[in-house]
Amino acid sequence: MSPNKKINKIRVEVEKIRARLWLSASRAWQLVVGWRLRHGNWILLAALTALISLSIFFADPLQINLEGYYSTETAIDRLRALILAVGSAMIGASAIVTSLVLFAMQVNIERMPHGLFRRLSADRKLLGAFALAFLIAIGITVLSTLTDSNRLAYIVLAASWSTLLILVLFMYAYQRALTLINPLQQLNILVFDTRKDLNIWVQRAKRAAPLFDQIKSLEAPESSIDSKHDVARDQFFCINKHWTSVARRAVAHAISFAQRYADQGDYEVSKAALSSIVHINLLYTEAKGKTFFANNPFMEDPRASDNFINETLELLRQNIHVAVANRDEQKIEQTMRAMADLVKVYSNIDYSNPHAKKTHAHLAAGYLADAVQNVLPTGMVDVLMEGARLLGHSANLILVRDGPDDITTITQKLSQLALASCGNQALHPVVIDCIKQLSNITFNLLSIKSHDIHFAINEVQRHVTMIAKLFVRSPEPPLSQSHSMHLAPYYSSTGLLFKLTVLANELAKSEPDDENVQFFIRNIAEWSDGLYESQRELLLQSIETQSNFTIDMIHWITGVTEALLLTSNSPACSDYHREKLAKNAIWLVSTFSWIPETEKTTTFVENYQLTEALFEVASNAFSLGCDEVANDVFDQLVLWTFKAGMYQTGWNVFEKGLCGLAALSLFQEWGKAKLRSALKAQLQSKTVPSPEIRERTARRLMERASNLNQRGHWVSQIEMAFAKGDPDALREALKDIVEILESDLK
Secondary structure: OOHHHHHHHHHHHHHHHHHHHHHHHHHHHHHHHHHHHHHHHHHHHHHHHHHHHHHHOOHHHHHHHHHHHOOOHHHHHHHHHHHHHHHHHHHHHHHHHHHHHHHHHHHHHOOOOHHHHHHHHOOHHHHHHHHHHHHHHHHHHHHOOOOOHHHHHHHHHHHHHHHHHHHHHHHHHHHHHHHHHOHHHHHHHHHHHHHHHHHHHHHHHHHHHHHHOOOOOOOOOOOOOOOOOOHHHHHHHHHOHHHHHHHHHHHHHHHHHHHHHHHOOOHHHHHHHHHHHHHHHHHHHHHHOOOOOOOOOOOOOHHHOOHHHHHHHHHHHHHHHHHHHHOOHHHHHHHHHHHHHHHHHHHOOOOOOOOOOOHHHHHHHHHHHHHHHHHHHHOOHHHHHHHHHHHHHHHHHHHHHHOHHHHHHHHHHHHHHHHHHHOOHHHHHHHHHHHHHHHHHHHHHHHOOOOOOHHHHHHHHHHHHHHHHHHHHOOOOOOOOHHHHHOHHHHOOOOHHHHHHHHHHHHHOOOOOOHHHHHHHHHHHHHHOOHHHHHHHHHHHHHHOOOOHHHHHHHHHHHHHHHHHHHHOOOOOOHHHHHHHHHHHHHHHHHHHHOOOOHHHHHHHHOOOHHHHHHHHHHHHHHOOOHHHHHHHHHHHHHHHHHHOOOOOOOOHHHHHHHHHHHHHHHOOOHHHHHHHHHHHHHOOOOOOOHHHHHHHHHHHHHHHOOOOOOOOOOOHHHHHHHHOOHHHHHHHHHHHHHHHHHHHO
């Protein structure tokens, strides 16, 4: 190794060592700073206590020195006068600082809610610091009367440390005042007081529990063997209805903060205020424990309504109403996020019954959906997009907590939002987010362990198809991919299809007795059942409007078909579901047979390589051993080859399709016989290319048969099959096709 390389290597190692040391020092400093912020006051107190204790050990040497200096009564009188002057000055300073700090603090917090103003103006720590400083100042003054020659050291030390403590108390009071006028700290104090009050009530309920031992059960319409409500706590809270008064007042104060500071443009504080509301609701649900009741589907249970939760959601609704009127986008988004956070909080409520619905989470989700709907007339795109995302997250959360059937209301709201946005080009980005959320919900439905997703997933699929059909009807600028871009989260190869393919590949690697995999397979079978109907309508709609979205539909249909076949090959797939998946795959790929036979339509569709797509599906089906599906797709390719080959186009569909059929016939021993019979039957039908096309195609096929040794980087799947296939077998298959075409021409 050359000297320069050695130097460079050493330099690199030194730089690495420096980087590691810098990173370690940075982490250590962050730990020190964090520890100081959490325990700074205690550190200062411990340091002062240690220094005062240490100074006592030096009292005797100090006494000897002071006795020599203050040896006369006149000198001691001067010391008394000094201590008296310092004490008097500290008394005056305490009064002045107290007045100034309290006045400045009250000026800064006078606009806050009245109850919180009284709480912070009478802060015990602040007033206690000033009271202690005043008392210490008086103590310094009193020391002047106790000064004599025998206690000089202790008097001087006491006066010195007292003066220093007064200055420390002034600094503490100043910092405390800054904390109290900081709105973020005020909100923290609000939450802290609420937590403290709720904990007190919980402790009271626990102590009073023995008084309710005689109550064995509640006479409730919802009574169930599985119900495990905390009867004692519920009865205690019913008797003491005012137990939530502090928490309610805290929520009212927090919403006041959110409104005031949002109007002033300080959205950091308004966000913190709304987060405080969420935190207070979390504390409330924890304190209430197992005393919540869910809605009963058969009769109304008044206990299912929670006044605290109702008031919280109503305050948030009013906050959004004001924000919408003022067109305050950030305020609306923050409030909607708070509602979504409450959905999460309420979804964790324990209703003491495993079959109970998450009533209050549904209520919060309903408020969120209504809020998004109220924003729609304003046309605020970013807010609507955020609202769609929050609705999607809430739906997925409820799906996990409650099950499939409880998300239909949210999916309907997403659908309505997307449909209303289709007609306004400025709102088209909202459609993307709505489709994305419906796509995520669809995949989550496929991945959930539930015995019945049929209704929910059919509703989602119906909403997606409705949105897509309406959107595809809108005009698409030439050479643009507007329809594909906006519907991509569901219909592109990187959207739902990608997730479904990954899931199908994972299912194919599963164990035969894996129950989770069996749930997934059952869900996929339920979803694909009847899927062809909606996709057929959407495919024909995109072809009718000559939309570029047609290519997405072709690849989506073929991609889903292959995913269904891959799922059916899973070791955990039962015979029933294997048969059902194969049937659904056949029905889905058969949607291509509905394509009109006009020249304009077939030419337009072949622009997106339908022949190649059918060939790929058939070859993959043969490779997976799904012969029934492969034969059906084979027939589809025969039909499309003759249908599209009737017209003179630049794609040579007739030739390309026959080549694909020749390659497919090699997958099975009886493939050649099937190919011959299919071609002969099709030549007897009405859908037959003209003699000129058949003659030219036969001639070109003979040329290909005599030149099958070409190799290259093919884009076409059919050409790749020809390049990798057995030349002799392919040559024989092509000659058979030519023989059939020529015999028909004679």
